[in-house]
Amino acid sequence: MKLQQLRYIWEVAHHELNVSATAQSLFTSQPGISKQIRMLEDELGVEIFARNGKHLTRITPAGEAILKTAGEILHKTESIKHIAQEFKNPDKGSLSIATTHTQARYALPDVIKRFIDRYPEVSLHMHQGTPMQISELAANFEVDFAIATEALELFSDLIMMPCYRWNRTILVPKGHPLAAVSNLRIQDVAMYPIVTYVFGFTGRSKLDEAFLDKGLEPRVVFTATDADVIKTYVRLGLGIGIVAEMAYDPAADSDLVALDAKHLFEPSVTKVGFRRGTYMRKFMYDFVELFAPHLTADLVDKAYECQTKSDLDTLFADIELPMY
Secondary structure, eight states: OOHHHHHHHHHHHTTTTOHHHHHHHHTSOHHHHHHHHHHHHHHHTSOSEEEETTEEEEEOHHHHHHHHHHHHHHHHHHHHHHHHHHHHOTTOEEEEEEEOHHIIIIISHHHHHHHHHHOTTEEEEEEEOOHHHHHHHHHTTSSSEEEESSSGGGOTTEEEEEEEEEOEEEEEETTOGGGGOSSOOHHHHHTSOEEEEOTTSTTHHHHHHHHHHTTOOOOEEEEESOHHHHHHHHHTTSOEEEEEGGGOOTTTTTTEEEEEOTTTSOOEEEEEEEETTOOOOHHHHHHHHHHSTTOOHHHHHHHHHOOSHHHHHHHHTTOOOOBO
């Protein structure tokens, strides 16, 4: 068994079983990859991929188990490289983050600027996606950190640490009837069509819970993953917008009225997560602390030692999270 063979099966699995695309990404030949996969399967005595003629069609149950361990082995080899790099040049390397549009657009720019100023030789890569996609990227060691509000708890291999609390604001065009309501109630909001986030995005579950608690069903007429898109459709008169409070810019959005909705909805918590087994370099600790100052290197190490979600909850129980 060769490390190269493990790399090939891992990459093929993550290129939708397309050997040709895998060969292009690895700058090698398609026949060479196919041959090495066959040799590995012959050595192990099981098929990793099911086939229809020359085409790979699916990952076998044995293949699923083998790929999980192969991924861990490949990650360990990367960790060895990172350890060597840490001693050779602690301020040089790469950092990859997966996050949602809201975090990338509103919460992270200042953090990333300060990080790049501090570590100009660290290349930073940002991936945007759904909370589920973000969590999967971190769980598969494809990114170093996942930053999101939803879905991180679905992956038991992720160590999730709370960063800050945030709430929502309701956006309406100037002259809208809700802008004249002095004591806004959830019943008032339910009277109008709503433009907001796709379910599973940016704390959407808290929004739905607020209506459900009052026996109301929100009339959601349009959803998007991007707060800027939501604001565009509010301007078009499609409905009232409910977005993260951080997504409202008084200067850029001066044509909209922001209504305080903190008393209507429970606050959400944005978390940063990384896969158990990740080798944390100094600049990675520093990035986390820049994003959430209470998450010091010592506290991150304590979180790493926690074995269950209950242990993590206990660790952070007495920490007063800032409100964004």
